[in-house]
Amino acid sequence: MTETRIALISGANRGIGAATAQRLFEAGWSLSLGMRNPAFPDWAKGIAGAEERIHLAPYDAADPESATIWAAGAMARFDRIDALVANAGIMIPKTVIEIEDDEMAQLLEINVQGPRRLAAACWDALGASGKGRVIILGSLSGKRIKSARSGAYSVSKFAAVGLAHALRHTGFEAGIRATAVCPGFVATDMAMALTDRAATAMTDPKDLARVIEMLIELPNEASTAEFCVNCQLEESF
Ligand SMILES: NC(=O)c1ccc[n+]([C@@H]2O[C@H](COP(=O)([O-])OP(=O)(O)OC[C@H]3O[C@@H](n4cnc5c(N)ncnc54)[C@H](OP(=O)(O)O)[C@@H]3O)[C@@H](O)[C@H]2O)c1
Numbered sequence: 001m002t003e004t005r006i007a008l009i010s011g012a013n014r015g016i017g018a019a020t021a022q023r024l025f026e027a028g029w030s031l032s033l034g035m036r037n038p039a040f041p042d043w044a045k046g047i048a049g050a051e052e053r054i055h056l057a058p059y060d061a062a063d064p065e066s067a068t069i070w071a072a073g074a075m076a077r078f079d080r081i082d083a084l085v086a087n088a089g090i091m092i093p094k095t096v097i098e099i100e101d102d103e104m105a106q107l108l109e110i111n112v113q114g115p116r117r118l119a120a121a122c123w124d125a126l127g128a129s130g131k132g133r134v135i136i137l138g139s140l141s142g143k144r145i146k147s148a149r150s151g152a153y154s155v156s157k158f159a160a161v162g163l164a165h166a167l168r169h170t171g172f173e174a175g176i177r178a179t180a181v182c183p184g185f186v187a188t189d190m191a192m193a194l195t196d197r198a199a200t201a202m203t204d205p206k207d208l209a210r211v212i213e214m215l216i217e218l219p220n221e222a223s224t225a226e227f228c229v230n231c232q233l234e235e236s237f
Contacts, residue, residue, distance in 0.1 A: 002030065006078045007216070008070070008122060010034040010059055010114070011088030015188035016137065016205045018043070020085055023209035024216075025053065032074035032081075034059030034066075034088070034118075061088050061114030062106070071121035081125035083133040083216050086115035089160075091153050091190050099152040111156040112163060119167055119178075127174035133216045134171070136164040138180035140228060140237055161226065168225060177223045179215050183208055184230040184237065203231045 007024050011017040012033035021031055022043045030053040033041070038056035055077045057070040074081055090110045092103050099107075115136050119126075126132025141150050142157030164180035171178060185191045186208055187199040208229060215224055230237045 002078055002080065004028065004030045004053070004078075005082040006030050006032060006074065006080050007083040007085060008032045008034060008074055008081060008118070009085040009087055010061065010118060012041070013037070013039065015087075015190065016183075016186055016208055017085070017087040019205035019209040020087065020212050023206070023213050024083075025050075027213055029053075029083075030078060031055065032057055032070070032077065034070050036060050059088070061110045061117075064113075064117065067114070067117040067121040071118070071125070075125060080128065081122045081132070082129055083135070084118055084122045084126065085135045085137070085212060086118050087135075087137045088114060089137055089190075091194065093149050093194060094152050095148045096151040096155060104152055104155075107152055107156040108159065111153075112159045115160060116163055119163075123171070123176075126176050127171065130175035131220055132171065132174070132176040134164070134167050134176060134178040135212050135215060136160055136167070136178065136180050138164065138182045138226070140182050140184045140230060140234075142180065143182050143226075143228065143237065144234075165225060168223065172223070175220050177218070177220060179224045180226045181208070181212060181215070182226055182228045182237075184232060184234075186231075201231060203229055 032055040044050040138161040139157040141154040142161035161180040167178035185202040187202040
């Protein structure tokens with residue numbers, strides 16, 4: 001078994017997932033990157049040893065078997081999993097009244113079932129070290145309803161935050177710590193499609209990656225259930 005710690009990151013090809021992958025790699029982690037279309041990351045090209053430390057896996061949150069196949073592939077490659085960053089997610093900007101059944105099912109499938117299946121697939125490996133870590137990308141939309149149009153997405157993100165709490169309870173005795181990371185607008189494709197706010201006035205994905213690294217590195221005795229980050233002033237966030 002390698003001594004280097006291994007992190008699985010879903011949706012690692014762009015946005016918050018890509019920034020987190022780069023940050024953890026630079027901190028010395030080896031990575032298993034799950035993507036719908038696996039491709040070696042641009043930021044790692046030309047770095048000596050990067051190919052040995054980066055495993056690419058096909059991962060589609062909509063495919064119920066995808067998580068177990070990915071986790072098995074990562075174990076075959078590295079024989080350990082120390083952290084899971086369940087980041088892949090989608091936004092459908094519709095109210096809970098106008099959204100169609102199949103769209104609501106898709107939101108719950110990608111934003112809730114996908115992360116839950118990933119945690120389950122990695123669970124035994126995460127427990128093996130006595131200090132496994134799970135980061136669920138929730139959202140401030142999993143803490144409060146910002147607008148009618150974000151309503152359906154918010155329902156899925158409230159569930160994702162609940163998932164993180166449920167995982168924290170389930171894994172605590174085994175030393176697994178689970179955190180819901182809850183950002184407001186982050187300067188990625190997702191947020192750019194939703195608002196005219198300038199990218200420079202949104203949280204930088206690199207700063208969110210710093211937060212995620214910090215949360216993963218905290219000791220078992222500093223369990224952090226939720227971590228909220230905002231680029232603007234709101235009453236409670
Ligand atoms: N940006 C924000 O303002 C913000 C705020 C709060 C929370 N979040 C959450 O943060 C996470 C990352 O968001 P982001 O801002 O980085 O969004 P993004 O730039 O839109 O990237 C989304 C990522 O999720 C992947 N993905 C989508 N559907 C997938 C599926 N079925 N299977 C596997 N991967 C899938 C995408 O892969 P493809 O390239 O294949 O589409 C992409 O890698 C999401 O959970 C999002 O809800 C974002």
